Every structure is written in C-alpha cells, then in structure tokens.
Amino acid sequence: MGWKRTGLVVSGCVFLAALLIGVLSLNNGIASGGTVYTQLQVLTEVLRLVTENYVEEADGTALVDGAIAGMLDKLDPHSTYLDPERYRRMQERNRGTYYGIGVSFEIVDGDLTVVSAIDGSPSHKLGIRPGDVIVKIDGRSAKGIKQEEVFDKLRGERGTIVHVTIRRPGEEDLHEFDIVRDQIPIFSVPYSFLLRPGVGYVRMIRFSSTTSDELEEALQKLEAQGMEKLILDIRGNAGGFLNEAIEVADKFLAAGKKLVYTLGRIPDSSEEYYSTGRGKHTRYPLVLLIDRYSASASEIVSGAMQDWDRGLVVGETSFGKGLVQRQYQLKNGGALLLTVARYYTPSGRLIQRDYSDKEKYMSADADEGDEETPPSSEPDARPEFKTAAGRVVYGGGGITPDVKLTERWIYSSLQRTLDRSYFDFANRWVNETRYQPPSFDEFREDFEVTDEIVRSYEAFLKDRGIKYEPDSLRAEIDQVRSGIKREMARNLWGENERWQILIESDPQVHAAIAALPQAELMARNEPTGDWQTRSR
Template sequence: MIAHKEINKKHNFALIVALAVFMLTAAFIGPSAYVKAVNIYDKIRVLNQIISIVNENYVEPVNWDEALDGAFLGMLDELDPHSSYIPRDHLEGITEQYHGKFEGIGIEFDLLGGYITVISPVVDSPSDRAGLQPGDKIISIDGKDAFGISREEVFTTLRGPKGSAVKIMIKRTGVEDPFEVEIIRDQIPIYSLVASFMIDDETGYMRLTRFASTSAEEVSEAINTLRSKGMSKLIFDLRTNSGGYLEQAVNIADLFITSNDTLVFTNGRKPDMSEVYTANRNQGYGDFAIIVLINRWSASASEIVAGAIQDLDRGLVVGETSFGKGLVQRQWPLKDGSALRVTIARYYTPSGRLIQRPYDKGNRDYYQDFGKKDREEVLDSLRIGKPKYKTKKGREVFGGGGISPDIHIPLIEYNAETNNLLGNPKRLTFNWGTGFANEKKGNWKNVHLFNQEFQVTDEILNDFYSFVGEKEVIFDKGDIGSDKAYIKSVLKAEVAGAIWGRSAYYNVLVSNDPNIRSALPHFEVAKEFLNAN
C-alpha cells in the first residue's frame, strides 16, 4: 500500500506545478482559452480529491499504477477511438513490432504442451542456420529445464546481445534422443512482407501484414525479384493489415505510381500537421497490372495505399469495404517510460475523400459495427447522400466510410466447428502437419511439385480428425459441412510449411484461396487501367 502522506505529497506537488503552469500561461492567452484553462484546473483539483479519498478509505490497497493508467485510457477514449496511452510494460513490444529488428536466435514460436515449440525459423537467422525445424520443442535452455516457461521468460532467455551464445536442447519428432544445439545470437529482422512469389508464369503475389520501418524496402525488393521472373500482373494482399507508419504507406504507394500526383494529404489543427505527399514519377513501376486485396480489417496505412491506387486509376481494389481509419497519430514519450499517442490530423485520398468512419456513437459501437454480417449492405444504403468524388479518369467513388472496393467479394464465413479446429490454442493443424510432414517429406523435391501432386484425401482428413480426438478436443465433424475443402487446404499448407518454411505455407494456401481465385479474372480490367496510364 502507498503511504497516504507520500501520495499526498506527490499529488500536491503536481497540483502546485499545474497551478504554476496555469498562472504563467494565463498571462499569454485570450479570454476564451483562459476560461478553458480554469476548467481544466478545476478538474485537476477534483482528480486530486478523488485520489486522496480513495487512497485513504478504499477497502483494499490500491495499485495506483493500474488505477491511473486506467484513468489515462478513459480520458483518451473520450477523444476518439485511436488516441491512446501505452503503459511502459507494453511499449517495448509494440515498438519492436514496427521497428523491424531485435537481437536473438530468430524463431516464430508458440507454447504447446508446456514447451517452446518452433513454428518456423526466421529465414537466414541463427536458428535457421542451426537447422531448427517447425515442430521442434526446446526442452532446456543453458541447462535449465524449459517446461512450463512463460512467454516473458522466452524473450529474456532466448534473446540477448548479438554475438552471445545460448545452448538449447531440442526434442524432434522422429529423432529418438534429444540433442543440444549452440546458437550464436544475431540481429533478427522482423519482416512485414510475409509472402512473395509467383502464382503462375505471369502473376506475382505479395502479402504485407503491417507497415513497419522496413516495409517499403521489402516491397521494393520483392517487386524487382518478381519482375525478374516475368511478372506482368500483381496481387498485393493487404487483407487484415491494420496499418502502421504513414511514411511507409506513402513510400509503398509511390512504388506503383509513375506520375507526380498527390498520394495522400493530411489536414490537422496546427499548420505543421497538414501535409501533402506527392509521388516521385521516377521511382514508380508502371509495367505491370495490379489488384489490391482488402477486407474489413484493412485499415489506416492499408487504406492510404488502396485509396491512392483507386483514385489514380492505377489498378483495381477488390474485396470488402475497408475498416475506415482516417486519423493520423503522433507518439510522445513520457517520463516514466510510457507513451502517448494523440490524433493530430485526418488523412484524405488524392480525390479528397476522408476515409474515417463516424465514431460519434462511442468506441463500443465503432468497433462492433464493422463485424456485423450485413455490414456491406448497410454501407451501400448509407452511401445515399454521402459525398461523391471522382477518380483521376472520372470514375465515381464515395467518402465517409473506408475504401469501397471496385469489385466486391464477400467475406467467407466458416461455421463454429471449423473455427474451433483451426483457431484452437493447441494449434491442431500445425501439430498434425509437422507429424505428417516428418513421415512424408522425402516424397517431393520442391513445393511446386508438392502443390501439384499432393491432395488431402478424405482418408487423410479422417486421420487429422483422429489426431484431434487424441488431443481431447471435442467437435462434431458432421457439422463441418461445406467447410471441408477449406480445412483440407489449410492442412495441405501446414504440411508444406513444415517441410519448406512459412513462405511455402503461404504459397500453398494462396493457390487454394477462393478470394484470390475470384480476383484473378478481373486482371483484364486492371490491364485496361495500366494501358490508360
């Protein structure tokens, strides 16, 4: 429990500082701002009074770190859905996700059966070079038993300075005895482009999961690689990409535009927060047609890219109407190691469309609204009376609610039993796939032959169902119904991933993706846009 005198001293000091700032500021502000400052000071006094009463009288000791973090979050919730306070213990993970690198051994992992289980080694990482495989279980680290380890302990034990060593004991399916591997830690890139390959002789595919600090560089390198393989058509998959850095979105959009057109512009309360971002005609690629795939979870930076390509008639946008996040945040570090993200501007597509959805009904409705089954029908009806805009070549588009696709492909919904199997925390498909791959991996020379020759038969599917039963997961396979083909495609992808890595997993999954199959015929129209530019 925090001593009453100590907390009162701290908050009295805070009030003195706030009052001093208020008195100094008041001399330089007009009557209207003066009144607002008085109101803010009154609320600070009330907050101090609440803290004092709670600290002195509440029935149990108060965790003031959590309580005040909650107060900060509540205050920011009143502004908009995307301004936020990031506690110190969350900030490092969030920053790392978008910064693009860390130092360690380089594995994608999960905790399965009490042990660290390798989902996939990061390509060309120390774990990859040491020969770690999907499904490997790390049973000890530097001689210490790793059973029951927490995620936080995984990070503290496996990560470390570049050049330092760690010894891990591996238990591998099909190998009788555990064996030890010494791995020298290195700098590990966190790739945001998780897949890049040719679907066929002409069509390239790229899947970007977030807009991190290295995303534009990753996309540029992938484009060059795919062009060298003969790509004349590209599917750029931004489904479920929730965004990231604005600058990276601008740089990626610039890769597809060969004119000096505006890519996006922002409008803020302060002049220095309003900017116009223009394409550099000398660095765009204009020799392939493009289709951008989006869904209801594509947001923010994804919408900047999709909006620029649509408004400038560079290609087609296919899928569902996107999330509708058109607010720009700036992050400020705070003295205790936490951070504050505040909305500083709204962003607009080249035609002038504001992509931000209304949020006047509160955060609960804002986030629940986009998950409704009839969302697309509701959005269509709401477009009546919405502002209309024109693309560069005169096509009509609408503002006020995300990016509407040129070609609508509805969300495929799977039943509860399917979601239970595929989303189960025991990672049923992965575990089955690694076991099956261990027995069969010598049957195919490469993923291309595997994809052509291997099919998940009903017999193999029943083997998976038996495996699920052994894991004591209750399900009714009779309720799978029409989802059987999808489950088979996931199982096939898991086998490929277990043999050749995560890129192979996506390669096989994409080749059986019904949304991508639906998008491919629309390249005829996308080519018309390319030829007209």
C-alpha cells in the same frame, strides 16, 4: 513530417501537480475562467483522499493511468496512452527488428512449441523445425513456461549464446543446440511469389519502418521471375507509419501526382504529399485486395491508387480510419499517440468513418468471422467524388472497392477444432516418413493427401482425444486435405510455401485474379485529375 516530443511525469500526486503547473503556464488561455484549474484541483484532491483513506492501499500509478485513459476517452478512439512496456513493444514492431534466435512459437499444454523458424535466422540455419518442442533453456525445464518468460529467455544481446534442448516429433533422442542471438527481422511483407505465370502476389501486413524497402525487394524479385501483373494483398493491414504509406504509393505512380494530404489545427499538421517520379513500377496492371480490417495507411495506398485509376480495388469496404496520430514521448518511458490531423485522398475524400458510438466503431476491429460489414453508411448516402478518369468513388466511410466481394473465406467450427491438429500431424508424418519431394513446385502441383494419409490423420485425432463428427469431416474433406498439405509445406520449406498452399482455397484471391483484365484496361490509360494540385 517530424515528430514532436513532450514530457509527462506519471507518479501519483507529483504527476498531477506537474500537470497543474503546466496547464496554468499555457499561453493559449485554456485555464482562463478557472474551469480547468478548478477541475485539476478536484482531481488532485480526489487522488489524495483515495491514497490516504481508501480501505486498501491504492496503486497511485494505476490510478493516474486510469485518469489518463479517462481523459483520452473523451477524444477519438485512436488517441492512446502507451505505458512503457506497451510503448517498447510498439517500437520493436515498428522498427522491424529485434535480437533473438528467430522462432515463432506457441505454448500448447505447457509445451513450448516451435511454429516456424524465420528464414535466415540462427534457428533456421541450425535446422530447427516446425513442431520441435523446446524442453529446456540453458539447462532449465521450459515446461509450463509463460509467454513473457520466453521473450526474456530467448531474446538478448546480439552475439550472446542460449542453449536449448529440443524434442522432435517421431524421434526418441533429444537435440542440443547452442544458438547465437542475432538481429531478427519482423517482416511486414512476409509473402511474395508468382500465383501463376506472369501474375505476382505480395502480402503486406503492416506499415513499419522497413515496409517500402521490403516491398521493393519483393517486386524486383517477382519482376525478375517474369511478373507482368500484380495482386497486392493488404487485407487485415491496420496501418502504421504515414511516411511508409506515401513511399509505397510512390512506387506505382508517375511524378507530380498528389498521394494524400492532411489537415489539422496546429500549423505543421497540414501537409500535401506528391509522387516523386522515383517509382519503377508504374505501368503493369495492379489489383489491391482489401477487407474491413484494412485501415489507415492501407486506405491511403488504396485510396491513392483508386483516385488515380492506377489500380483496381477489390474486396470489402475498408475500416474507415482517416485520423493521423503524432507520437509524443513521455518522461516515464511511455508515449502519447495523439490525433493531430485528418487525412484525405487525392480527390478530397475523407475516409474517416463516424465514431460517435465508439463501441460500435471499434467492433469492426474484432475478427469474429461473421459476414457483417463494418458499421458504415451505404454508398448512396455518402459524399461522391470523381477519380482522375471520372469514375464515381465515395468518402466518409472507408474505401469502397471497385469490385465488391461478398464471399469470404470463413473457417467452420470443425476447421477451428482441427486447425492445430493439422500442424501436429503433418510434422509427425514428415519426420516419420522422411518424405522429401524434389521441389516445392512439384509438391504443390503433384502431391495429394491420399485416403491412406487421411486414415492416418483420423487415427492421430483418436489418439489425441480430439472429438469430431466423422460425417462432418467427410463433408469438409477438401479443407482437411488442404490443411494437412499446407502444414507439410511449412515443415518442408517454410511460411511462404505454407501460404501458397493456403490461398489456393481463398475465394477472394481467385476473385482478384478474375479482376485482372479490368486492371489491364485501367493500366493502358494515364488520366489526369483536375484536383491534382488543388489548394487546400
């Protein structure tokens, strides 16, 4: 589906005058009766009075931005105005690349601290490690630097050089690096590995322009390693490009199956999408792991797999965002994301949840670590549909999983207190001991965080002034050992290995593994639904 573009001048009264002229020129009669015309005259008059008479000089651009926000607030929660800076960041994220040195970072007590160097990036190739503190950039102190300043200083044109000075935990001498900026990927499939022999795991965190290609690469890698079953983890994936969701679903289904369809008011917003037959991964058992923050494109994929009985959906009821936004670029460099259609799963389910109470609706976006489900109705109060094999599924409030999980992986207050300290301690311990195991597999299977290491960690906490209750630490000693071990893995290998240690304690991943036999039974059949070619 192609994107349409329109323009809007966002600059005080000029903007409103242009908008007024545009409205009066519409052919669909929106200004008939004078209602919209009159209100725009009032809006222009209010803006003039404010800019001329308010007690302080008013920012005209901010006022107009506020007027736009107020107008869109009368629509659905997902129709949004992006100012030029927000739009630039969104484009970068969706494009899947930027130019820089390739580190993720945190600013801790004013210190610019490397969390990880992205695999294959210039920083990774030079040996920059987690825990390294960038103390100078091009000879100037980085102490107290702000996040936006980091982006400005470390990102830049491809091939340009930035000089950084690094302090490494456990070492007295500073390290000097000349780093040549290059293209840095923003991965949407950051983790893929075998959980156990034959069982693949893929983590997908967004649907950007590179997602389907990243997924294909991950699947081919795992299949070469002997994968016979797959767990696709799309928990927390809030969505992205519709076409990428279609391409992802297409990988797992034979030709000619409806994947999703959209219905809108304008003619080209209503479309049907079918599988192409190009998918190479149509047979092995598939479990999709979702939660309350899986939304939009995630629900398209999980809904299609569920309707076609191609994959078993495990987890929590998903968010329930069944609205399609079209992107309109504006003349000020910003963009309008405007809802133009609703999407439906192959069986005809509208996944959109009620948003009449917007505050309640959007509260499901905020991860507070509680155990409440999204504010959606109970399944028995929602419309029923049938999958291709005749199973009952529900519309009107997200994707209801086939296997519903109630146990969640929730950090205690102690773990939230200690989380950063695991990173700092592990980096110092690895650097000071020069520990280097033969392989990650041996480390994962054989390495133990001993009592001696735990005592060193407690001394580290005391030295850092981090307060905790010793009895609480002992009660959660398994989580403490896991926290230290996963940060050691990150220091020694990278983010993929850290994640492998992390999810060993994830009860929902264990439940997904336990559900694989059900997925195997599903994969043996190839049902056909009578709604496959149903007319809209």
